[in-house]
Amino acid sequence: MPTWTEEELTRIGSAVELDLESERGDGSLRTPVTMWVVRAGDHVYIRSVKGRGGPWFRGVQTRRQGRISSGGVRKSVTFQEADASERSGADAAYREKYGAYTGIVDHVLTEQARESTLRLVPRS
Incomplete structure (x- = not known):
């Protein structure tokens, strides 16, 4: 299975946002959707503020x-x-990376959002 390189993890982890085009x-490809992205260890995660019922999540x-596209x-990803x-590692990454956005970051930490956590895995 393909993995992220350290450079890719660093660049994505440092980027404020990610553009996602689902198939x-x-x-x-659908029209790109811009969202927050976090790195936790050797993994990259995204979540839907609207949970599993959010439009982009349903499209995925x-x-x-x-x-x-980020950083x-x-x-191409799965x-x-x-x-x-x-989820707790992703929670911590969201708090650390976006904590300055007081009040807004809380929206990606609700149980509804947490249940929509997706790991992005690079494809060959």
Whole structure:
């Protein structure tokens, strides 16, 4: 399975935002959606503030793959459900990275948002 390089992890982890284009059923890419992104260890995570019912999250479920762009890294990825055990690490990463956005960061830390945590895995 492909993995992120240290340079990619650093660049994505340092970027404020990520643009996500999920694949439709026919393989074409949807319009990019901009969101927050965090690095926790050797993994990259995103979440939907609106939880599993959020529009972009529902779109990701079609094929569970797409393309991301963040920190100068442009990569095809697979979207994998993060295990419940991974959520606390992502929570800490969100608090550390976006804590200056008092009040706003709390929206990605609700149980609804936590349940939508996706791990981004690079594709070959």
